[in-house]
Amino acid sequence: MTDRFTLARLGDEGREVPVVRVGERTLDARPLTADFDGAFFAADGVARIEAALGELPELDAAEVAGLRVGAPVARPGKVVCIGLNYRDHAEETGAALPAEPVVFMKDPSTVVGPFDDVLIPRTSTKTDWEVELGVVIGTTARYLASPDEALAHVAGYAVSHDVSEREFQLERGGQWDKGKSCETFNPLGPVLVPAADVADPQALGLRLWVNGTPRQHGSTANMLFSVAHVIWYLSQFMVLRPGDLINTGTPAGVALGIEGNPYLRAGDTVDLEIDGLGRASQKLVQA
Template structure:
């Protein structure tokens, strides 16, 4: 039986090395690919990694920083108000169709990197989300039944948001979502074959050790499969693209005291089977 593996990238920002984790072992994947990018996924990279597991050398690098498990994606597509309890806590009506917005791909950073509180920000907020990485081109899918075959894998995603920029400054969600470092991602990309049902994953988030979010992907208004099918009717999803699928209740925006993030705060987040991440907030 083929060993289970996940994909990760280690090294300084901009100089990450693609590695494969198999249990406690860390294997160097440079003989297969220069990076985990769209080209890697388009050329059936996961299958090539699987076939080469017995021959990959041990990773010998001395930089243990964990980068995002994929290189900068072509696009990050986000789904808003995709959990009933989150829509209710923010006072928003339940959407009849998925709410779509885009996030600057350069926001993708490592799962343990610092998050920069933007200048003039007073309402930086947290959101734990299931991140989906596209493995093969999806366009005009006939039904949601076809969608999951286009998924390369899943990861923990932190869709950091600045609510004033998002909701009070001209109605453009993108600018409240696209500040630098606003999408920590990882630690690993878990291949889709290892996630039996993406609609049965628990999500949790803590701020300074106090739990703020706990939910399950089974409570999504629109499933992962539905979201991919729906998006494919309006845009082409390319290998390496990321979809952030929404967040459950418990964000600062929905809490009575609105305890938005400040420099010095720490956010920890996890998703069942996908790992745990942690970020410190610092002032930009």
């Protein structure tokens, strides 16, 4: 049986190196690919990594420890998000349960590393948190016949933080994209876990803390629309291409739904994790 592995990218922003994590070891993936991008996934990259694990050179642990962790996927072609996909989150925000997935887009340049700072936009007073299961597409999906076909198109899963500015999203003309596309508003990672190593994407616990205080504690079992349904549904309206990222919604516990609305401020720290996918942490700073 092949050792379980995950994909990561290390190094300064814009100069990340693709690596493979196998236990405590970090392997250099550059003999196989220049980066973990759409072209890599389109060329069956995850399977090629698995086949080459015994041949990839190991990187020095001390050197690796000092490197920044980037997002595990480079330059997603698009980031597609699903809103109100947990019953408890819809209820806490006073929204009606959707009959179909609520779809909006997020600027792909918002994707940053899992430990990078998150910038609070100028004039913002309602910057909010949302832990989400991120799904990375591995093969092109268009007009899928049913949800049964959907998961075969997934390359892997990652922790995704769909940071939101609620005033921009809900009070400034009704355009959700405006409250979702601010700079640094999508930390991703620390790793991409191959789809084959996630037995059931509908059985993952999600948790988030703000300054050490638990705020979100949910499970993907409570999604209104499953990962498979979401991929199938989206494929009826757009082509999902290798390297695209789908944010699948957040459980209850966001600032918008808490009495007093304790929105994020400069100096706050957000920690988040998903079962089997790792843990991330970001500091909030003023743009």
